Amino acid sequence: MTLPRIVVVGGGAGGLELVTRLGRKLGKRQRAEIVLVDRNPTHIWKPLLHEVATGALDSGLDEISYQGHARAHGYQFQLGTLTHLDRDARTLTLAPVLDDDDQEILPARTVPYDELVLSLGSVSNDFGTPGVADHCHFLDSPRQAELFRQAMLNAFLRYNAPHEPSAKMVVGIVGAGATGVELAAELYGASQMLNSYGFTTLDSAHLEVHLIEAAPKVLPALPKRISDAVHDELERLGVRVHVDTRVTEVTDNAIVTADGERIDIDLGVWAAGIKAPALLSELGLSTERNHRLKVEATLQSLDDEHIFAFGDCASCPQADGSTVPPRAQAAHQQADRLYKNLLARLEDKPLKPFVFRDRGSLISLAHFDAIGSLMRGASARSLFIEGHLAKFFYASLYRMHQRAIHGVLKTGLMVIVDGLNRFLKPRLKLH
DSSP, X not given: XXXXXXXXXXXXXXXXXXXXXXXXXXXXXTSOEEEEEESSSEEOOGGGHHHHHHTSSOHHHHOEEHHHHHHHHTOEEEEOOEEEEETTTTEEEEOOEEOTTSOEEEOOEEEEOSEEEEOOOOEEOOTTOTTHHHHOBOOSSHHHHHHHHHHHHHHHHGGGXXXXXXXXXXXXXEOOSHHHHHHHHHHHHHHHHHHHTTSOSOOGGGEEEEEEOSSSSSSTTSOHHHHHHHHHHHHHHTOEEEOSOOEEEEOSSEEEETTSOEEEOSEEEEOOOEEOOGGGGGSSSOBXXXXXXXXXXXXXXXXXXXXEEOGGGEEOBOTTSOBOOSOHHHHXXXXXXXXXXXXXXXTTOOOOOOOOOOOEEEEEETXXXXXXXXXXXXXXXXXXXXXHHHHHHHHHHHHHHHHHHHOHHHHHHHHHXXXXXXHHSOSSOOO
């Protein structure tokens, strides 16, 4: 008897949590074949990429090998990039895998499926702004975060050479969402650490960070109380916050705004807006203008009951007419609902709709502070928190993700190892 095959494309936070649970429940018990497809061989939790970008987190210590994880949790892993979908044959095509010299390692392959889950996440949206693609760093992947970290270290090293006492290293960050805000704070933490290790003569007083946002406030998607508190803390650190400021062009050494202001920079980062990968609009499925797949409340595609989508790449309706926001907690909740719906589908039971429950929002400002709110159950009221309590809850978000993909025991051991590493290793990745 042929086992049903569930293929999940995209091993981000939600995708990896989903295949882990399906592998434990179905794969290990030979009730279904579970296959994960991803273009990268390893996973790292995307909300941590701003820490990878500054060296506050060593990706080599925290990344997870899909191949090793698959063997331990009952699913299969295939390295590759989705290029084509044949809904009639229920197959997807993966592009050849090439090495750094463009030599083929793996040929193009066809992967059959019975149920397909698309969890491709999102990428930054430059809105066609001239110069952004050529002159800005992005933080959509571990590779991009590492490229920024190397560029940052090189920029800091330049300040070991003789320079004017008033000289400053200038970083421009476009987009004051969570990524932009947290990166701005991390840069000040990194400058302090690099100076204390003697890596650079530059200290935080000689670092100038410009955070530029087109909306009237930082963190435009979050409540005003959180936005105002974060704004005040950023300015206390020294960040120059520009709100109601639209960027019209980026050059190799400057950011130009709509009012004609020119901000000279050493490094530029684009963290404004997101969109789903453009490939999704080429698969013959209904999408929005930003390429997000249109799905039913059950997370099934509007066009094909055998195709599901969730996370940032999916536009999922809610009863009040809104759509699920592209947030990590939403992907986590959707992975849980999709896991139950896929089990129900294999048993020919009805599928249930996904209902998003906002658990609040937390923003980490490096080691300086954390600010956020926690939702009080089903009530619309929230509890504002900051300081050590907020930092504890922020750290717990990552531990919850680790628990979902590793289990309680292994996560507990990781907490101990991470604690030891704080004493045994430099607090910043310096190479």
